[in-house]
Amino acid sequence: MNLLKHIVCVNQTLDSYGMNDIYSRRKFIKGTVGTGLLFAGAGLLPSCSIFRMSGKGISPAYDAKGLPTVLFGKTGVRVPRIVCGLGSRFCHLESDEEAERLLNYTLDNGLYYWDTAWAYDNTIGVPPGRTKSSRLVTSEVRLGPVVNARRNEIFLSTKVTSRDPDEAMRQIETSLKRLQTDHVDQLMIHDVQSMADVAKLSEKGNLIDILHRMKEQGLTRFIGYSGHTEAEAMKAMADRGDFDTMLMAMNHWNAANNPQKRFEMAVPAAKAKGMGVILMKVVRPKETITTLKPVDLIRYALSLKGPDVIVLGLDSMEVVKSNIEILKNFQPIDDSAMKVIAQQLVPFFNHENLPWMESGYCDGNYLV
Numbered sequence: 395m396n397l398l399k400h401i402v403c404v405n406q407t408l409d410s411y412g413m414n415d416i417y418s419r420r421k422f423i424k425g426t427v428g429t430g431l432l433f434a435g436a437g438l439l440p441s442c443s444i445f446r447m448s449g450k451g452i453s454p455a456y457d458a459k460g461l462p463t464v465l466f467g468k469t470g471v472r473v474p475r476i477v478c479g480l481g482s483r484f485c486h487l488e489s490d491e492e493a494e495r496l497l498n499y500t501l502d503n504g505l506y507y508w509d510t511a512w513a514y515d516n517t518i519g520v521p522p523g524r525t526k527s528s529r530l531v532t533s534e535v536r537l538g539p540v541v542n543a544r545r546n547e548i549f550l551s552t553k554v555t556s557r558d559p560d561e562a563m564r565q566i567e568t569s570l571k572r573l574q575t576d577h578v579d580q581l582m583i584h585d586v587q588s589m590a591d592v593a594k595l596s597e598k599g600n601l602i603d604i605l606h607r608m609k610e611q612g613l614t615r616f617i618g619y620s621g622h623t624e625a626e627a628m629k630a631m632a633d634r635g636d637f638d639t640m641l642m643a644m645n646h647w648n649a650a651n652n653p654q655k656r657f658e659m660a661v662p663a664a665k666a667k668g669m670g671v672i673l674m675k676v677v678r679p680k681e682t683i684t685t686l687k688p689v690d691l692i693r694y695a696l697s698l699k700g701p702d703v704i705v706l707g708l709d710s711m712e713v714v715k716s717n718i719e720i721l722k723n724f725q726p727i728d729d730s731a732m733k734v735i736a737q738q739l740v741p742f743f744n745h746e747n748l749p750w751m752e753s754g755y756c757d758g759n760y761l762v
Contacts, residue, residue: 454579455546459504461721464702467670469616469638471579473549475696475703476721477507477672483709485516485531486524496708497540501547503718509641509672509705510534510573511553511584512565521709534572542574550575553584553620554601557594562601566608580639581605581614586621592630606636621656622675628660632667639670641705644695661700673698674705686738692720694735697727 456472463472478500487493500506514533520526534552541548552569556562570576583601586592595601605617621628622643632640642660664671676695677688695704706717727735 452546454549456506456549457504457547458506459502461504461718462724466702467639468668469580469670471549473507473703474505474721475724476505476692476717477509477703477705478505479674479705479707480508480510480533480537481514481707482516482519483521483524483707485514485533485536486521486527487531487709488527490531490536493536494540496711496714497537498544499711499714500708501540501544503714505714505718506547507549507551507703508537509551510537511555511582512569513553513555513584521707532572534569538572538574545575549579551580551582552578553582554605555584557591557601559599559601559604562604566604566613570613577612578614580616580618581608582617582639582641583619585623586619586627586631587623588627589624589630592627602634602636618669620674623654625654625656625659628656629663632660632663632669635667637667637669639672640664641672641674642701643675644673657698657700665700670703671701672703672705673701676704676706686735689716689720690735692717693724693727694732696721696724697732 454471458472458474461474461476463474465471466473478497484493484496487496497508500508510533512534516527516531537550541550550573552573554562554565554569556565566581569578583595583605586595605614608614609617616638618637618639618641619628619631620641621631628640628642631637640660642656644657661671673695677691692704692706695701706713708714
């Protein structure tokens with residue numbers, strides 16, 4: 395193990411082989427990821443400077459194409475207010491060619507913030523209007539070729555799920571291999587559920603420590619967490635003050651049986667720490683409240699005070715074009731109209747028969 399760490403950590407060795415420029419070092423990092431050398435376990439995370447190359451020398455080339463952007467908390471990055479959600483809906487696109495066409499279209503039209511996860515694939519649930527595919531489709535794998543070709547144009551975010559340190563490291567390695575890159579812009583802990591979960595994540599050497607190490611080594615620029623359950627847990631993670639971002643589900647938990655004030659508790663806590671705040675599950679109510687149109691739900695979410703951006707699932711060219719037009723022409727809804735929509739959402743809070751309102755729900759199903 396000590397020999398392995400010296401092999402990958404001594405800059406002089408790289409220099410002797412002519413790896414004294416950013417491009418050569420990046421090629422080396424990608425090679426070690428491919429062989430599994432980079433992540434042999436949490437205890438083998440290298441501390442040398444070659445793993446801090448990400449983000450240096452190759453500047454991001456983000457282009458919002460005139461779409462409204464926002465400063466994403468303390469990251470200092472300007473991002474479009476709509477994020478491309480690459481969960482279940484995206485994975486249930488049957489054609490890989492169509493998926494690639496959609497991805498390139500988003501970049502060509504200003505939507506450069508992409509949200510994926512190690513766990514996102516088409517095996518968990520089938521979105522309404524889709525049929526189950528006979529083949530496995532994995533979000534990160536699908537993104538890989540476009541990321542490889544257009545890496546510096548994308549603000550790329552993924553998530554790690556496992557609470558076991560060794561397995562978490564394997565998931566991070568797998569994500570980088572699938573995405574065909576040596577770094578992401580944002581790495582998040584997937585689905586923080588409870589205070590017990592926060593305690594587990596906070597154990598020495600567990601996932602919070604791992605994410606900080608990934609950031610130190612330049613394998614991610616920013617770190618964050620996602621969740622759609624316990625408000626206290628989301629707030630506790632924000633109160634730590636050592637995360638850059640929070641991704642939070644909007645109004646999809648069964649308030650009749652398990653009332654949670656995520657928005658009231660977690661958003662102010664995150665904003666107090668300068669964090670970027672992302673909302674997901676924005677248009678989900680359309681499946682139970684037919685009087686609400688997706689455009690109204692999107693405008694409602696964009697008008698809420700506190701969150702910076704919202705995630706919308708990428709599932710068709712029609713939807714993408716519609717989302718771009720909504721954002722391009724967006725004007726905040728006034729307070730009286732916001733109250734009307736909030737009142738219309740009341741039946742959704744009390745709905746008890748939707749899978750994403752159950753305690754066993756796994757984020758990534760129909761990510762909208």
